[in-house]
Amino acid sequence: MSEAMLIGTSNRGYAQQAQEELRRLFSPAAVRFAWLAPGETFTFTVELEREEAVRRVLAAEPVFLRHMCPVDAQTSWNGTLEEAAAALKSAMEAYRPFVPTGSAIAVQARKPETETGLPSPSAIKSIIDPLLESQLSAVPVVRQADWILSVYMTGESLFTGLSRPAHNLSDWAGGAVRFRKEDGQVSRAKFKLLEAELAFGLDFGQYKHALDIGAAPGGWTSLLLERGLAVTAVDPAKLDASLVKHPKLTYLAKKADEVVFVSGQFDLLVCDMSWSHRQMTKLVRELMYALKPGGTAIITVKLMHKKAFQTIREVVDDFAGTMTLQQAKQLFHNRDELTLFLIRQ
Ligand SMILES: C[S@@+](CC[C@H](N)C(=O)[O-])C[C@H]1O[C@@H](n2cnc3c(N)ncnc32)[C@H](O)[C@@H]1O
Structure with missing residues (x-):
């Protein structure tokens, strides 16, 4: 054999x-x-x-x-x-x-x-x-x-x-995957979104308006702005000073459960909140109306106590009926977490 x-x-x-x-x-x-x-x-x-x-x-x-x-x-x-x-x-x-x-x-x-x-x-x-x-x-x-x-x-x-x-x-x-650190880079978290774009075969330049939940200090937001998107960044913590005057940025210094949007306003939703996965899915589900059907979501999931497979199952269950999982990947730039690529139903 x-x-x-x-x-x-x-x-x-x-x-x-x-x-x-x-x-x-x-x-x-x-x-x-x-x-x-x-x-x-x-x-x-x-x-x-x-x-x-x-x-x-x-x-x-x-x-x-x-x-x-x-x-x-x-x-x-x-x-x-x-x-x-x-x-x-x-x-x-x-x-x-x-x-x-x-x-x-x-x-x-x-x-x-x-x-x-x-x-x-x-x-x-x-x-x-x-x-x-x-x-x-x-x-x-x-x-x-x-x-x-x-x-x-x-x-x-x-x-x-x-x-x-x-x-x-x-x-x-x-x-x-080694990316070169740029002068003035807002956060190392930017590498996670860059790597997700590569790993999932996406081109963020194809999207128009992104919602970034848990955006501060702004690494992900800065990448999406560089790609030419309008970005709405939600975080009670401060965004980096280099970003706040950007003409295509709307910064809401609020928690995710305090903001309201127009239905289907965004074609991309990204979320990198360091919360337990169940709290994260609850907050994201409540904002899902703002992502248009067929829209893309890129979400970081914390792996608590390394119960990795159970965590993935629970997240997929929590999103059932609203989002379909395209791929889950632990990226090189993920620590005790992994990254999901989902599509809004
Ligand atoms: C890991 S950091 C995000 C890093 C960011 N992606 C970047 O590239 O710079 C997690 C952020 O989630 C924010 N956060 C935590 N709970 C939140 C909530 N309920 N609503 C909005 N943001 C929240 C925190 O304030 C923190 O800034």
């Missing part, structure tokens, strides 16, 4: 939830796990052809499994660059028949944070990039790759795997 081994990564502390998703997908008896970085990164082995295993994971749109990459070879090594070079050279030989000349290949090297004695990912990349050119006549790139060559190092083993970027769930190394 054929078997596929892949490396899975979640946000730190949520690997058990990611593994649970895989158990539910493949049945508990058909998948085995081994830790690489406990709580975060693990190998999973399934009794299926790799293509089929990957197809099933992609189709399931997992919430907690942030990234996966295949394992073509697992080589025992002593943690030196010399051994890495030898293992990677033989990996290239195996890839030569599959990789057309001139292919753009991105190397994504990772290791557990605790493995401080191992070579750095950039040192690994600096020995692979010349090999890509000499062994495969390929072009080393960072983004927009045809293929990703994943390298994962532990004290005992060097794992290598070649895959199409779309087959890794995320084309960022380990799914760690």
